[in-house]
Amino acid sequence: MDYSLITTRLGEQLRNRRLNRGLTQARLAALAGITRQKVIAIEKGDLTVGMTAYARVVGALDCEFALVPAAMPTLDEIEGVFS
Secondary structure, three states, X not given: OXXXXXXXXXXXXXXXXXXXXOOOXXXXXXXXXXXXXXXXXXXXXOOOOOHHHHHHHHHHOOOOOOOOOOOOOOHHHHHHHHO
16 A cells, blocks of 8 residues: 555544544644644645654544554545546
8 A cells, every 4th residue: 555645544534533623723733742834744644744743643632543454545545546
């Protein structure tokens, strides 16, 4: 599986968790001790963001990492491949 798909999916899950908790990006950044720009990059699945920043956000959202078997990409996730 393409590792960029993994960070994209993780970013989407973190964004959904943030929204479900009623947090703004700025508030989450403050809770995690990182910048709002870093939260934006994480939510986009940016590959340049370090693991520590991801871990800080996960912790600030009262979550933890769990490994699960990879799922096949959805059509939406691979649509750019065919254009």
